[in-house]
Amino acid sequence: MATVVATNETLLVVGGGISGMTAALEAAETGKDVVLVEKGPALGGRVSRLYKYFPKLCHPTCGLEINLRRLKASKRIRVLTLAEVRKVSGAPGNYAVTVSVAPRYVNENCTACGACGDAVSTEIPNPFNYGLNNMKAAYLPFSMAYPQRYVIDPSIIATGEAEKAKAACQYNAIDLDMKEEVLTFNAGAIIWATGWKPYDAAKIQPYGYDRFANVITSVEFERLADPRGPTGGRVIRPSDGKEAKNVAFIQCAGSRDRNHLTHCSRICCMASLKQTTYVRERCGDDAKSTIYYIDIRAIDRFEDFYQKVQADPTVRFVKSKVASITEDQKTGDVILHGVDTEGYHRYDARHDLCVLAIGMEPSVDVRAIADVSVDVSGFIEASIPDGGMFGAGCASNALDVNRSVQSATASAMRAIQVINRVARAEG
C-alpha cells in the first residue's frame, strides 16, 4: 500500500507534462515539498511526443532529460504515476485530496531489463504514437520514460500472457494481484497542469478525418516524422505507405470556428511552418508543402521563422479556409476544395497527404473534481484573490511550450505564497 506523506505545507501538482514538471521542480528547488500526480504511466506529457520544437528545431527530449535529472536530484518531489485526482475538498492552505492509483502490475523492483516485453506476444495500440502502431502489452512507455519501469496492460491481466510476463521476470517485479489504490492526503495549494488534448478531428466532417486514410492530424504527423516514431521517421501515407511529398496543411482545423473551438489555439501556425521543414528535410527540392491559412500567427521572434519558411520555394501559402476534402479512391490522394481569397480563385487541389493543424482544448474538466472556474473554452480562469488552486500551462490557456513553462513557474509562485502563509500562521 502506497502512502503519501503530505501536510498543509505540501504542494500538489496535477499533471506530469512539461508544465506540471516545471511547477513541481521550480517549487521543490525553492525548498517546498511537492506531490506530483500523473495520469499516465510516465512523465513527459505531450511535448515528449514532439519530434522538434519551433523555432529552434531542437528536440523536446533534450529539455526532458534535464528536467528528469533535476527530478532525480530532488528529494522533495514524490511522483505518483497512473494516478488521478478524484476529489478535492477544503480551503486554501488546507485541502484534502483523494487520489486513485491504477495498478501497473509492475512494482519498484523493475529494472527495465525488458524480459517481460520479450516474453509477451499480445500487441496493443501504442498510445505514445497516438495508436499509429502497435506495441507489446508489457511495455516501457518510451525510451526516456520516468519512472523507468515497465507496465503490464490491463487487457492481458488474467490471461496466459500476463503469466508469461511474470514468469520471465527474475526480479519479482510483476505483481498481477495489484489493485487500484485510493490515497488521501493533505495539500496547502494545488496546481492544475492537466494539459491539452487535440480537438476531435472527426467532428470537422467536411475534412473526412474519419473517412480518408490520408487525412491526419498535426500531432500524428509529428510522430511520423520522429525517428523514434512508428515509421522510424519516414513520412509515409497511411493508405499505402508511399512517401508523402506533396503535403497540405490546413490551419485552424477546429480553431477560430464557431462550430468547434472559438479560440485560436496559438501554436498551430508555427507547428505547420515547422512541419514543412520535415517534408523538406526528407524530400529536398521534390518536397511540396502548401499551407491553407486565414492569418499566419507567427508572433514576436517567431516571425523570423515564418520569413525563413516563406523563402523556401517548396512551400506555398494559400489564404483560404478549406471548404471540404474529397478522396480519389484510386490513388488515395486527397483533393482540397475551396477558394483562394487573395484574388478569389476557386481550387481543387490534389495532395498526397493532408495534415490538419488541429486545435487545442483542455484535456480535463477540472470542475468535476474541484471548485475552480473555467472560461467558455474550458480553460481554468486566472486565479481569484486568496485562492489556493491555480491553472498552469495549457490547462489555463492555449499556450506554446515557452509560455506554458512561464505559466507553470508563475503558478508555482502563487502556490508558494499560499504555503508560506500557512507556514507563517503555523509559526
Added chain:
Amino acid sequence: MSEVKLGTYICRGCGIGDRLDTAALSVVAQKEGKAQLVREHDFLCSADGVATIRQSLEGGEVNQVVIAACSRRSKTEAFNFENVTVARANLREQVIWTQPDTPEARELTQEMAADYIRMACAEVKKMHVPAASANAGTNKRVLVVGGGVSGMTSALEAAKAGYEVLLVEKTGALGGWTAKLYKRIPFREPYADPVETPVHELIAAIGKEPRIKVFLNSTTTRTSGSPGQFSVDITAESGNTMTENVGAIVMASGFSLYDANKLPHLGYGKSPDVVDQAGLEALALKAAADGARIRRPSDGREVKNVVFVQCAGQRDASGEHLTYCSGYCCNASIKQAMYFKDANRDIDTNIIYTDLRTPGNGEDFYRSAQKKGVSFTKGRVKAVESAGGSLTVRFHDLILNDERATVTGVDLVVLATGQIPNSGMNIELKAEPEKADDGHGPSVEVPVPVPPKAASVLNLTYRQGPDLPQLKYGFTDSHFICFPYETRRSGIYATGPVRRPMDLVQAVEDATGAALKAIQAVENASLGRALHPRSGDLSFPSFRREGCTQCKRCTVECPFGAIDEDEQRYPVFNEGRCRRCGTCMGACPVRVISFENYSVDTVGAQIKAVDVPDEFSEKPRLLLLACENDAYPALDMAGMNRLQSSAFVRTIPVRCLGSVNTIWITDALNSGYDGVMLMGCKHGDDYQCHFVKGSELADYRMSKIDDTLKGLNLEPERVRTYEVAITDIARVPQLINDYAEKIKEIGMNPFKGF
C-alpha cells in the same frame, strides 16, 4: 576523509552475470582498482542490494563506492548515498547491450567491462564529497529594477511570498507605459470590451505592502557581488547614492516604442493627425478627461474616420525597420478601434493588416470588434498623404489584389509601431579585440564591450560587461524553449517586454515567474547550491594560485560571467554566479582549476586506467568524451535499443564539452589511444548547449589541437568532434562504428607502449 576505503559492487542482474565473468571483474576491481571491498550481487538495485551497500558504509568498511551495474541515468535514486562519492561503471546500457551476445564477442565484451571497472575505481579515488562554498550569501532581499506593470508585479508577488523588496523606478511615478493607457485589452471573460488598467490597483497594493520599499527618480548605478550577496548603488536624481545589499535582481526595464519619425512615408511628422498607438492613448485619455469624443490634433474636430496601420515599421523584411512582430499590436488596435465604436457606432474604423494576430481568447475580442462594426482589410499600407484637411491612405489590397487601393477622407491614422527593449548596453558588440596572450597554446579573442548609445541599466561590475547578454534584436530573452527563465547572469532575471515583445497578460505571468526565480535564487544561494541546470550541485571551482599564469582564459570564456579578476589579474571565482559547467576547467592551459568531484584528475585518471593493448593486438582504443546532457543519454538509449557499436570505445561522460581540457586528448594519444571522439551539442545560432558556449568552445579548442597532433606526428583524424542531439539514438552507434573503421584505415597509434 582520512583513509580511502573503496567498495566496488558488481551487479549480476539484467544479464550482466550471464554475459560477463563477474568473478574476473571482481579480481580487476581488487587488484587493479585497489578496492578494499568487492561484492557481487544478483540484483544490486533491490532493497537487499542497496542495504548491502548501506551496511558497509555505515559499518565504516567503505567510504567510497563504485557501482558496476546500469547507467548512472538508471536507478539514480537507489544508488544515491549522502556524503559519499559514488562512481558508476555502465556495464548494462553501454557494454552488454551494445555488444552481440555471441561466444566470439565475449572476450571483447569482457575487456570493455573490465576497463569500465578500472575507470570507475580510478575516478572515485580522485573525487571528494563537495562541501558547499563557505562564501554563500544569505541576503534574501529582492531588487526589482523598473516600476511598470512587470516590475510592480514581480515586487508584489515576491513580497506576498514573504520576501523584502526594493523597487527602483527611473521616473517620478510607478506605472510605466500602462499608466499612459486609457484602457487595456480584456484579460478574462467576456473578452468583449476594453477594461480598466491594473495600474491604480497595483500602485495602491504596493503602497500598502510593508515589505516593499520604493525608490522613485532613481537608477542602479553600480551592481556587484553574486546571488545572496549583491551590493547595489541606488542613485537618486539628486545625486544621492545609497548602497543596498540584495540577494537577487529582477530587471523589468521595459520597452520604448519604435520611433515613428522613421516612418515619414506613413505621414508621421508630416501631419499631426498621424499618431502612434501611444499618441492615440493620449488622445483618448484627454477625451475622457474632457468628457468629450476623441478629436483630431490638427483642428480639434471629432474624429469620424480612423485608419489603423498594422505592422508600421515591423515585420519588415528589408531590414530597414524592425523585422520582428511585437505581438500585442493587433489586439491593441482592436481595442483602440473600440474606443471610437463604443462612443459612436457611426465612426468609420478600419484596421489594415497583413495577418491579424489575436491568439488564444484574443479571437473572442476580434469577433467582438467585428460585431461592433470595426472593418478589417487585408492589405499592405504604402503611403499616408495629407491633402485638403484630411488624410488618404494608399495600400495594396491583398484580397482584391489591387495595388492602388485607397481610403480617403481619413481624419486620423494610427500607426501600430513595435516594442524596442530597454536592455541597456550590448555587451557583445566587439571593439578592437584584445588578445589574451598566455604563452600556452592558441590565443583567444577577448570581446570588449563598447558602449553603444544606450546607458547601462544594471551597471554590473562584472568582467564581462555591465548588462545582461542579449539574445536577438536587443531582447534579453532566454535561448531555451524549455527554460524561459534561463539567465546568463545567475540570480538576475529579466522580465516583461525587455525580454521579449509581450502584452500585459503575458507580462504579468512572466513577472510572477521571474519573482519565483528570484526567491529561488536567494534560497539556493544561502545554501551554496547551484542554480539551473545543475540545480542543487554543491561543488564549485577552485584554483591553485601558485600555478596560475593569469592568462585570463577562464574569465573570458565563462559563459555566465562568474569569474572576475583581481588587481594582479588572478581569477576571482564568484561561486554564487557559477553554474558548475566546468568551462573554466576546460579553458585552463595550466590545469589549475578543479571541482571537488569533477576535475582534470577525475577524468584523466579514467583515461589512464584503461588497459591499452599493444600495437599488434589489433585492438584499438577509442576514447569518447560525451556530453552528459544529450550525447550520453543518446548512447544509453542506443543500448536500450540493442544497437551495436564497436567494443573498442571507452566512454566518459563530461558535464559539458566546454569542460574538456586538451590535456585529456594529448594524454590519451600519448598513452596509446588510437583516436578521440568528442560528442557535444549543436552550436551556432540555434545552439543547444545548456551552458551556452561549451560545445562551441570545445570545437574551437579541438580545431587548434591539429598543431599539437602534427608536433606528435599524428594524423589530424585522431581527434574528431561531433554535434549530437539526444534523439540521435541510431546515429551515435553509427558514428562510433564509422570512426572505428576510419582508425582501422589510418592504423594504430605509434605511441603505444611508450
